[in-house]
Amino acid sequence: MVGAQDDGEHVSDEVVAPGDDLQYCPRCGAPLIGRLLPTEDRPRLVCDRGHILYVNPKLIVGVIPERQGQLLLLRRGIEPRYGFWTYPGGYMEIDESVEECAVREAEEETGVKVEIRGLVGVYSRPGPHGPGIVSIVFRGEVAEPDPNPGREALEVRWFEAEDIPWDDLAYDTTRWALRDWMDETGER
Numbered sequence: 390m391v392g393a394q395d396d397g398e399h400v401s402d403e404v405v406a407p408g409d410d411l412q413y414c415p416r417c418g419a420p421l422i423g424r425l426l427p428t429e430d431r432p433r434l435v436c437d438r439g440h441i442l443y444v445n446p447k448l449i450v451g452v453i454p455e456r457q458g459q460l461l462l463l464r465r466g467i468e469p470r471y472g473f474w475t476y477p478g479g480y481m482e483i484d485e486s487v488e489e490c491a492v493r494e495a496e497e498e499t500g501v502k503v504e505i506r507g508l509v510g511v512y513s514r515p516g517p518h519g520p521g522i523v524s525i526v527f528r529g530e531v532a533e534p535d536p537n538p539g540r541e542a543l544e545v546r547w548f549e550a551e552d553i554p555w556d557d558l559a560y561d562t563t564r565w566a567l568r569d570w571m572d573e574t575g576e577r
């Protein structure tokens with residue numbers, strides 16, 4: 390909450406946007422205050438020098454590794470959603486393309502090399518009740534089938550499409566993307 394610990398000069402107790410717990414301007418270090426500026430159509434986080442901190446969704450890139458009709462899922466070994474299944478994916482780094490991110494995440498989390506084979510879909514979970522993310526999910530062809538779980542995975546295994554653990558998936562986006570993957574690949 391903006392100004393929750395400050396001296397009472399905050400404008401509003403309303404939730405401004407996901408990330409409005411940010412308290413200091415990243416450019417100058419002054420306190421941030423939620424304000425409705427004449428040039429903006431919603432409250433923004435502003436410091437007293439006029440720097441605006443825009444709070445935007447974060448980009449997550451995932452990839453569904455596939456081989457001979459099977460797909461590779463991992464069971465998360467970290468919070469959130471510890472113990473639930475998903476495909477490899479994670480936050481984009483600032484110096485990589487979406488395709489590079491997908492390849493990197495697959496290798497880090499499952500130990501397989503994927504060749505990107507097109508888009509499964511783009512999904513969003515808007516704030517403020519979620520984290521405010523956009524998830525881009527690719528198909529990834531795997532030639533070498535032996536996975537090697539990374540440090541963030543409890544286990545990694547190949548699934549037939551009919552064995553996808555629908556009740557134990559990590560996120561809504563996981564379910565949406567796997568449904569679209571099934572539609573596209575014709576796996577039932």
Ligand SMILES: [Zn+2]
Binds near residue numbers: 417418436438439440
């Ligand atoms: Zn500032």
